[in-house]
Structures are given as structure tokens and as C-alpha cells.
Amino acid sequence: MPHVDIPSKLPGITGLLDAWPEPGKPVRDVTQFILRGPNTLTEGERELIASVVCTGNECQFCSNAHVITAARYVGSVDAVRSILSNPFGGQVSERVAHLLTIAGAIRTSGANVTDEMVAAARAAGATDVEIHDTVLIAALFSYYNRYVDGMATDLPSDDMYYEVLADRLTTDGYIRKEAASGTH
């Protein structure tokens, strides 16, 4: 049971964003830009970066949501799990594998990102902006995971919820359509 009343009874982050739109709006905007905005990292690669943090933090709602969303780009949930357990297995470029390593380090602490990790990512072709965006995505999900679990939000009663959510996240992205939410 959630630690506070969630009027909509919606699971995970959805109910929180609905109940507290004021802090929700700027975070949604950051998320939309960093995961769906113009970028040299593909949407799938960025969802993998998010998934590294969510699965590492064992945030069930966020892990399911982002692993299933990443699977839409990568091909299957098994493929996502295989990349997360061994980024250097050849399913993603070496550059992305190094960025996933940086994301994994940040999950525990920002200070865990070493010069060597950054140098290796650069040597594999990563740009300053890609390094920045990887760090911000990993940091952003360090927030989402704690917000969702720290409030003890509900899980969906049906796993199909995540498939519907992934439909929305791969098409509309992270900004709610005005007509759907009735807010700006």
C-alpha cells in the first residue's frame, strides 16, 4: 500500500505524476528531451541506459516499464536482459557498451565514474554530449526509482499494463497529450 493517498489509484510513477503535477512537469520535460529528443544515441540505446539503472536498483515498476520499452527497439526482453548482463557481448556497439558501464557505475555513486571509463567511451567514439546524456539519464532514473519505491506505489494488477505503457512511450513519448490529461 502506498505511503500516501494516490487519488487516481494508478500504479507506479503514473499515479505520482498525476497526484503531484507541479514537480512532475519539469521532470517529464527533462525525460522527454533526454530520452526522445534529437540525439546521436538512438531511443533504444537511451532506454537501455535507463534499464541498467532501474534493474540494478530493483525497482520493479520502472524495470518492467523500461525493459519492455527497450525490448520494442532491441527486439525482445531476452535480448535486453542479455545486453544488460553483458554489454560487451556484441549486441550493441562498443561505444554504447562503455556508456552502459558508466550508467551502471553512477547507479551506486556519481563518484564511481573513473577517468578510465570516460576515456574508454571516448576512444570508442562517444562524444561529450553522449557522455553528458548518459550521466543525466542514469541520474534521472536514480530519482524515479527512489520516488516510485520510496512512496511504496502499487504495481499494476495486470502485466499487460506495461505493454500498453510501452506502446505509449514508443509513440507519444513521455509528454502526455493535452487532450488526454486536460492539463498543460
Added chain:
Amino acid sequence: MPHIPVSPNNPGIRGLFEFRPETGASLRKLAQVLLHGESPLTKGERELLATFVSHGNGCRFCTMSHAAAARHHYGADHDVVDAVVYRNDRSGVSELMNILLDIAERVRVGGRNVPDELVARARDLGAGDRHIHDTVLIAAAFCMFNRYVDGLRAITPENREDYVSMGERMATAGYVPTEAADATR
């Protein structure tokens, strides 16, 4: 040295906001809502939670800057900030704030660690949903800001004095710069 090229004139997270203004503007707005928006917690209490979490995460820039902002809010009682953050001495804060600091610490370590009992104790001491929510939200958000700053190894001034005017500005002008204020920075 920072992991990405940032201007030496903008230490800490400000250099990162400048590097990527597309996200910087929204992150500033988030900080503004969290620390200056409506809340049953005072601005001083919220800055104290932010400082406490940042110190727990070992983020020196966020600790030093938000401690300076918190000291500004607490005014004559500013000693409470150092007591709580650096000595874990809670004698200067309310019983409720003492529990909220515990909740923030649980969130910092991992969101799954906030027990019902701790929330119930906060409620017994007068906390409503909003106290609980804002505490969890601030703690979670600083787990992001801290990782952003340290993950990119943002510029971190060494001395406490370097943060005094920064903290005063954070406490008074807030986190979203107006054009007029911007021109003086």
C-alpha cells in the same frame, strides 16, 4: 577535472546546466518547485533535507552549496545545519523533522527501504501526506542532482567561503534566474 568541457565561471551544477541548456532549464524549475514552491515544510527544512542527502551521497558541491542556502534560511539558528549534517546531532530540530531526516536517509540508500513504521511515526507527530511526499521527493531528487554533479565531476570550489554568496542567492532569488538577475551573474 570535469569529464566534459564546462565553463570555469560556472561551478557545480550550473556549469552542467550551461553545457546542456535544453535540460538545464527544466532541472532549474524542478529545484525551484522542490525548494521554493508550496510545502508544509519550511524552506530551511527543505534545504536541510537536501544538504543532509547530498552529504550522505558524498557530493561536496551540493552539500556545501545547499548548506549555505540552509544556513541563510535558518538565520540566527544556522548552527543547526552543521549539527545535523556534519555531526548527525538532531537536538536542534523538531521531533517530526528528526523522523523526516530518517525517511530521507532511507530513500537515499534505496527507495525500497522506507518502512511503514517510520511513516506511521511521522504521522503520529503531525505529518500529513504532503510532508511524507515532499521528503521522499526531495531525497530522491538530490540522489539525481548529486549523481549528475559527481558523475560528470563538476567544478567544486574548495572553501566554505566560496559558497556563502551562492547560498544566499539560492535562498533568496531561488533557482530559476530572471533575466535581470542573470545580467548581474
